[in-house]
Amino acid sequence: MTLLTIERISMRFGGLVAIDNVSFDIRAGDITAVIGPNGAGKTTLFNCITGFYKPTAGRMTLRAEDGREFLLEQIPGYRIAKEARVARTFQNIRLFAGMSVLENLMVAQHNRLMKASAFSFAGLFGLPGFRRAEREAVDKAKFWLDKLGLTAQADDSAGSLPYGGQRRLEIARAMCIDPVILCLDEPAAGLNPRESQELNGLLRAIRDEHNTSVLLIEHDMSVVMQISDHIVVLDHGKKIADGTPDQIRSDETVIRAYLGEPEEEDLPPEIAADVAAVTGAAATGEVRR
Numbered sequence: 001m002t003l004l005t006i007e008r009i010s011m012r013f014g015g016l017v018a019i020d021n022v023s024f025d026i027r028a029g030d031i032t033a034v035i036g037p038n039g040a041g042k043t044t045l046f047n048c049i050t051g052f053y054k055p056t057a058g059r060m061t062l063r064a065e066d067g068r069e070f071l072l073e074q075i076p077g078y079r080i081a082k083e084a085r086v087a088r089t090f091q092n093i094r095l096f097a098g099m100s101v102l103e104n105l106m107v108a109q110h111n112r113l114m115k116a117s118a119f120s121f122a123g124l125f126g127l128p129g130f131r132r133a134e135r136e137a138v139d140k141a142k143f144w145l146d147k148l149g150l151t152a153q154a155d156d157s158a159g160s161l162p163y164g165g166q167r168r169l170e171i172a173r174a175m176c177i178d179p180v181i182l183c184l185d186e187p188a189a190g191l192n193p194r195e196s197q198e199l200n201g202l203l204r205a206i207r208d209e210h211n212t213s214v215l216l217i218e219h220d221m222s223v224v225m226q227i228s229d230h231i232v233v234l235d236h237g238k239k240i241a242d243g244t245p246d247q248i249r250s251d252e253t254v255i256r257a258y259l260g261e262p263e264e265e266d267l268p269p270e271i272a273a274d275v276a277a278v279t280g281a282a283a284t285g286e287v288r289r
Protein backbone atom coordinates (compact mmCIF):
# COMPACT_ATOMS: atom_id res chain seq x y z
CA MET A 1 0.00 0.00 0.00
CA THR A 2 1.27 3.49 -0.84
CA LEU A 3 1.63 5.52 2.32
CA LEU A 4 3.02 8.75 0.88
CA THR A 5 2.80 9.96 -2.70
CA ILE A 6 5.22 12.70 -3.70
CA GLU A 7 4.04 14.34 -6.93
CA ARG A 8 6.07 16.83 -8.96
CA ILE A 9 7.64 18.55 -5.93
CA SER A 10 9.81 21.57 -6.65
CA MET A 11 11.58 23.90 -4.25
CA ARG A 12 13.26 27.12 -5.30
CA PHE A 13 15.46 29.41 -3.25
CA GLY A 14 15.46 32.60 -5.34
CA GLY A 15 17.03 31.56 -8.62
CA LEU A 16 18.29 28.21 -7.30
CA VAL A 17 16.15 25.14 -7.97
CA ALA A 18 17.04 22.79 -5.10
CA ILE A 19 14.30 20.23 -5.96
CA ASP A 20 13.12 19.99 -9.52
CA ASN A 21 9.83 18.22 -10.26
CA VAL A 22 10.50 15.11 -8.15
CA SER A 23 7.90 12.31 -7.86
CA PHE A 24 8.00 8.96 -6.08
CA ASP A 25 5.95 6.76 -3.75
CA ILE A 26 6.75 5.52 -0.27
CA ARG A 27 5.12 2.18 0.46
CA ALA A 28 3.88 1.29 3.93
CA GLY A 29 6.31 -1.04 5.69
CA ASP A 30 9.33 -0.10 3.56
CA ILE A 31 12.66 1.41 4.44
CA THR A 32 13.14 4.02 1.71
CA ALA A 33 16.51 5.73 1.30
CA VAL A 34 17.16 9.02 -0.49
CA ILE A 35 20.74 9.19 -1.72
CA GLY A 36 22.74 11.46 -3.99
CA PRO A 37 25.92 13.51 -4.13
CA ASN A 38 26.39 16.59 -1.90
CA GLY A 39 23.95 19.38 -2.74
CA ALA A 40 21.62 16.99 -4.61
CA GLY A 41 18.61 18.27 -2.65
CA LYS A 42 18.11 15.45 -0.13
CA THR A 43 17.75 17.59 2.98
CA THR A 44 15.56 20.09 1.15
CA LEU A 45 13.23 17.25 0.14
CA PHE A 46 13.16 16.07 3.76
CA ASN A 47 12.39 19.59 4.95
CA CYS A 48 9.46 19.73 2.53
CA ILE A 49 8.04 16.38 3.67
CA THR A 50 8.37 17.23 7.37
CA GLY A 51 6.92 20.72 7.05
CA PHE A 52 10.05 22.81 7.63
CA TYR A 53 9.71 24.19 4.10
CA LYS A 54 6.62 24.62 1.99
CA PRO A 55 7.48 23.43 -1.52
CA THR A 56 7.16 25.93 -4.34
CA ALA A 57 5.10 23.44 -6.34
CA GLY A 58 3.77 19.91 -6.15
CA ARG A 59 1.70 17.74 -3.88
CA MET A 60 2.50 15.29 -1.05
CA THR A 61 -0.38 13.03 0.00
CA LEU A 62 -0.10 10.90 3.13
CA ARG A 63 -2.77 8.21 3.57
CA ALA A 64 -3.42 7.24 7.18
CA GLU A 65 -4.57 3.74 8.11
CA ASP A 66 -8.00 5.08 9.10
CA GLY A 67 -8.52 6.36 5.54
CA ARG A 68 -7.78 10.04 6.26
CA GLU A 69 -5.59 11.88 3.78
CA PHE A 70 -3.17 14.66 4.68
CA LEU A 71 -1.89 17.05 2.04
CA LEU A 72 1.46 17.78 3.65
CA GLU A 73 2.27 20.80 1.49
CA GLN A 74 -0.90 22.51 2.74
CA ILE A 75 -1.08 21.82 6.46
CA PRO A 76 1.01 23.71 9.06
CA GLY A 77 4.31 22.08 10.06
CA TYR A 78 3.24 21.26 13.64
CA ARG A 79 0.23 19.27 12.36
CA ILE A 80 2.52 17.13 10.20
CA ALA A 81 4.09 15.71 13.35
CA LYS A 82 1.02 15.84 15.59
CA GLU A 83 -1.75 14.60 13.28
CA ALA A 84 -0.14 13.08 10.19
CA ARG A 85 2.44 11.49 12.56
CA VAL A 86 5.52 12.14 10.46
CA ALA A 87 8.53 12.26 12.83
CA ARG A 88 12.08 13.28 12.07
CA THR A 89 15.62 13.51 13.34
CA PHE A 90 18.19 16.09 12.23
CA GLN A 91 21.56 16.02 10.49
CA ASN A 92 22.89 18.11 13.39
CA ILE A 93 21.46 16.59 16.55
CA ARG A 94 18.81 18.78 18.21
CA LEU A 95 18.07 17.53 21.70
CA PHE A 96 17.19 19.48 24.84
CA ALA A 97 20.77 19.14 26.08
CA GLY A 98 20.09 20.44 29.61
CA MET A 99 17.16 18.09 30.23
CA SER A 100 17.54 14.50 31.30
CA VAL A 101 17.31 11.69 28.78
CA LEU A 102 13.91 10.66 30.18
CA GLU A 103 12.63 14.26 30.15
CA ASN A 104 13.48 14.54 26.45
CA LEU A 105 11.13 11.62 25.81
CA MET A 106 8.40 13.09 28.01
CA VAL A 107 8.57 16.42 26.14
CA ALA A 108 8.03 14.50 22.92
CA GLN A 109 4.67 13.37 24.33
CA HIS A 110 3.69 16.86 25.42
CA ASN A 111 0.73 17.11 23.01
CA ARG A 112 -0.89 13.95 24.33
CA LEU A 113 -0.27 14.94 27.96
CA MET A 114 -1.62 18.46 27.47
CA LYS A 115 -4.80 17.00 26.03
CA ALA A 116 -5.15 14.54 28.91
CA SER A 117 -4.63 17.39 31.38
CA ALA A 118 -7.48 19.35 29.73
CA PHE A 119 -4.81 22.00 29.11
CA SER A 120 -3.76 22.16 32.80
CA PHE A 121 -6.88 21.70 34.99
CA ALA A 122 -6.82 17.87 35.16
CA GLY A 123 -3.04 17.96 35.47
CA LEU A 124 -3.04 20.44 38.37
CA PHE A 125 -5.53 18.38 40.34
CA GLY A 126 -4.01 15.04 39.36
CA LEU A 127 -7.29 13.67 38.00
CA PRO A 128 -7.30 9.94 37.15
CA GLY A 129 -7.39 10.44 33.36
CA PHE A 130 -4.28 12.60 33.50
CA ARG A 131 -2.46 10.25 35.89
CA ARG A 132 -3.17 7.33 33.52
CA ALA A 133 -1.90 9.30 30.51
CA GLU A 134 1.21 10.28 32.47
CA ARG A 135 1.89 6.65 33.43
CA GLU A 136 1.48 5.58 29.81
CA ALA A 137 3.88 8.31 28.68
CA VAL A 138 6.50 7.18 31.19
CA ASP A 139 6.01 3.54 30.13
CA LYS A 140 6.45 4.46 26.49
CA ALA A 141 9.58 6.48 27.28
CA LYS A 142 11.00 3.56 29.28
CA PHE A 143 10.19 1.13 26.46
CA TRP A 144 12.21 3.18 23.96
CA LEU A 145 15.03 3.81 26.43
CA ASP A 146 15.30 0.06 26.88
CA LYS A 147 15.07 -0.64 23.15
CA LEU A 148 17.85 1.85 22.45
CA GLY A 149 20.09 0.78 25.33
CA LEU A 150 19.72 4.06 27.23
CA THR A 151 17.97 2.90 30.42
CA ALA A 152 21.08 3.31 32.59
CA GLN A 153 21.42 6.92 31.37
CA ALA A 154 17.74 7.87 31.92
CA ASP A 155 18.58 10.52 34.56
CA ASP A 156 21.73 11.85 32.88
CA SER A 157 21.52 15.09 30.97
CA ALA A 158 21.03 14.48 27.26
CA GLY A 159 24.02 16.71 26.46
CA SER A 160 26.34 14.46 28.48
CA LEU A 161 25.64 11.37 26.35
CA PRO A 162 28.33 10.31 23.90
CA TYR A 163 27.60 11.11 20.26
CA GLY A 164 26.19 7.66 19.39
CA GLY A 165 23.92 7.82 22.46
CA GLN A 166 22.57 11.23 21.43
CA ARG A 167 21.78 9.87 17.96
CA ARG A 168 19.88 6.96 19.55
CA LEU A 169 18.03 9.33 21.88
CA GLU A 170 16.88 11.40 18.89
CA ILE A 171 15.42 8.23 17.35
CA ALA A 172 13.76 7.27 20.67
CA ARG A 173 12.24 10.75 20.92
CA ALA A 174 10.86 10.55 17.39
CA MET A 175 9.39 7.08 18.10
CA CYS A 176 7.51 8.42 21.14
CA ILE A 177 4.94 10.02 18.84
CA ASP A 178 4.13 6.60 17.31
CA PRO A 179 5.02 7.82 13.83
CA VAL A 180 3.71 6.28 10.63
CA ILE A 181 6.87 7.55 8.95
CA LEU A 182 10.17 8.04 10.72
CA CYS A 183 12.41 10.42 8.72
CA LEU A 184 16.09 10.13 9.59
CA ASP A 185 18.63 12.64 8.29
CA GLU A 186 22.00 10.86 8.14
CA PRO A 187 21.45 8.64 11.20
CA ALA A 188 24.77 6.81 10.72
CA ALA A 189 26.89 9.99 10.53
CA GLY A 190 29.65 9.85 13.13
CA LEU A 191 28.84 6.31 14.27
CA ASN A 192 31.57 3.68 14.51
CA PRO A 193 31.14 0.40 12.52
CA ARG A 194 29.63 -1.45 15.50
CA GLU A 195 27.12 1.34 16.18
CA SER A 196 26.32 1.47 12.47
CA GLN A 197 25.50 -2.28 12.46
CA GLU A 198 23.33 -1.82 15.56
CA LEU A 199 21.52 1.00 13.80
CA ASN A 200 20.74 -1.34 10.88
CA GLY A 201 19.18 -3.85 13.30
CA LEU A 202 17.21 -1.11 15.04
CA LEU A 203 15.76 0.31 11.82
CA ARG A 204 14.71 -3.15 10.66
CA ALA A 205 13.01 -3.74 14.03
CA ILE A 206 11.21 -0.38 13.79
CA ARG A 207 9.95 -1.32 10.33
CA ASP A 208 8.98 -4.89 11.22
CA GLU A 209 7.64 -4.57 14.77
CA HIS A 210 6.20 -1.07 15.08
CA ASN A 211 4.18 -0.44 11.96
CA THR A 212 6.47 2.46 11.11
CA SER A 213 7.89 3.08 7.65
CA VAL A 214 11.35 4.59 7.52
CA LEU A 215 12.61 7.31 5.18
CA LEU A 216 16.30 8.04 5.46
CA ILE A 217 18.97 10.21 3.94
CA GLU A 218 22.28 8.49 4.30
CA HIS A 219 25.79 8.80 2.88
CA ASP A 220 26.94 5.51 4.44
CA MET A 221 26.27 3.14 1.56
CA SER A 222 26.84 0.05 3.72
CA VAL A 223 23.75 1.11 5.70
CA VAL A 224 21.73 2.07 2.61
CA MET A 225 22.42 -1.05 0.58
CA GLN A 226 21.94 -3.45 3.49
CA ILE A 227 18.65 -2.23 4.85
CA SER A 228 16.73 -0.35 2.16
CA ASP A 229 13.75 -1.85 0.38
CA HIS A 230 13.61 1.10 -1.98
CA ILE A 231 16.14 3.75 -2.99
CA VAL A 232 15.51 7.13 -4.62
CA VAL A 233 18.53 8.83 -6.17
CA LEU A 234 18.70 12.63 -6.57
CA ASP A 235 21.29 14.61 -8.49
CA HIS A 236 21.21 18.40 -8.92
CA GLY A 237 17.65 18.44 -7.57
CA LYS A 238 16.28 15.92 -10.06
CA LYS A 239 15.34 12.30 -9.49
CA ILE A 240 17.69 10.21 -11.62
CA ALA A 241 16.69 6.72 -10.42
CA ASP A 242 14.21 4.92 -8.19
CA GLY A 243 14.26 1.18 -7.45
CA THR A 244 15.57 -1.70 -5.34
CA PRO A 245 19.20 -1.74 -4.15
CA ASP A 246 20.06 -4.21 -6.96
CA GLN A 247 18.46 -1.99 -9.60
CA ILE A 248 20.26 1.09 -8.25
CA ARG A 249 23.63 -0.68 -8.14
CA SER A 250 23.48 -1.43 -11.86
CA ASP A 251 21.87 1.84 -12.98
CA GLU A 252 24.15 3.59 -15.48
CA THR A 253 22.89 7.09 -14.64
CA VAL A 254 23.56 6.54 -10.93
CA ILE A 255 27.02 5.19 -11.59
CA ARG A 256 27.77 8.24 -13.75
CA ALA A 257 26.41 10.66 -11.10
CA TYR A 258 28.77 9.19 -8.51
CA LEU A 259 31.68 8.47 -10.85
CA GLY A 260 31.57 11.40 -13.26
CA GLU A 261 32.77 10.87 -16.83
CA PRO A 262 35.71 8.48 -17.37
CA GLU A 263 39.18 9.97 -17.01
CA GLU A 264 42.58 8.55 -16.26
CA GLU A 265 43.31 9.72 -12.70
CA ASP A 266 42.36 7.73 -9.61
CA LEU A 267 39.44 8.75 -7.44
CA PRO A 268 40.23 9.89 -3.91
CA PRO A 269 39.86 6.80 -1.65
CA GLU A 270 36.78 8.11 0.23
CA ILE A 271 34.89 8.75 -3.05
CA ALA A 272 36.10 5.43 -4.49
CA ALA A 273 34.68 3.66 -1.42
CA ASP A 274 31.29 5.38 -1.86
CA VAL A 275 31.16 4.54 -5.55
CA ALA A 276 32.18 0.96 -4.81
CA ALA A 277 29.42 0.60 -2.24
CA VAL A 278 26.81 1.87 -4.70
CA THR A 279 28.03 -0.08 -7.70
CA GLY A 280 29.40 -3.16 -5.97
CA ALA A 281 32.82 -2.56 -7.59
CA ALA A 282 36.05 -3.03 -5.63
CA ALA A 283 36.92 0.00 -3.49
CA THR A 284 40.43 0.38 -4.83
CA GLY A 285 42.30 2.60 -7.23
CA GLU A 286 40.80 0.61 -10.13
CA VAL A 287 37.70 2.82 -9.98
CA ARG A 288 38.50 5.69 -12.28
CA ARG A 289 36.79 8.74 -13.71
Ligand SMILES: Nc1ncnc2c1ncn2[C@@H]1O[C@H](COP(=O)(O)OP(=O)(O)OP(=O)(O)O)[C@@H](O)[C@H]1O
Pocket residue numbers: 013016017018036037038039040041042043044045
Ligand atom coordinates in the same frame (compact mmCIF):
# COMPACT_ATOMS: atom_id res chain seq x y z
N1 LIG B 1 17.61 27.59 2.93
C1 LIG B 1 18.28 27.60 1.79
N2 LIG B 1 18.49 28.74 1.10
C2 LIG B 1 19.18 28.75 -0.06
N3 LIG B 1 19.69 27.64 -0.65
C3 LIG B 1 19.51 26.48 -0.01
C4 LIG B 1 18.81 26.38 1.24
N4 LIG B 1 18.79 25.08 1.63
C5 LIG B 1 19.45 24.40 0.67
N5 LIG B 1 19.88 25.24 -0.30
C6 LIG B 1 20.61 24.86 -1.50
O1 LIG B 1 19.88 23.84 -2.14
C7 LIG B 1 20.76 22.87 -2.71
C8 LIG B 1 20.44 21.50 -2.13
O2 LIG B 1 20.84 21.48 -0.77
P1 LIG B 1 20.53 20.27 0.20
O3 LIG B 1 21.07 20.63 1.55
O4 LIG B 1 19.11 19.92 0.11
O5 LIG B 1 21.41 19.11 -0.45
P2 LIG B 1 21.81 17.70 0.15
O6 LIG B 1 21.64 16.70 -0.93
O7 LIG B 1 21.07 17.45 1.42
O8 LIG B 1 23.36 17.92 0.45
P3 LIG B 1 24.31 17.23 1.58
O9 LIG B 1 24.45 15.79 1.20
O10 LIG B 1 25.60 17.99 1.41
O11 LIG B 1 23.67 17.46 2.92
C9 LIG B 1 22.18 23.34 -2.41
O12 LIG B 1 22.65 24.04 -3.52
C10 LIG B 1 21.98 24.25 -1.21
O13 LIG B 1 22.99 25.24 -1.18
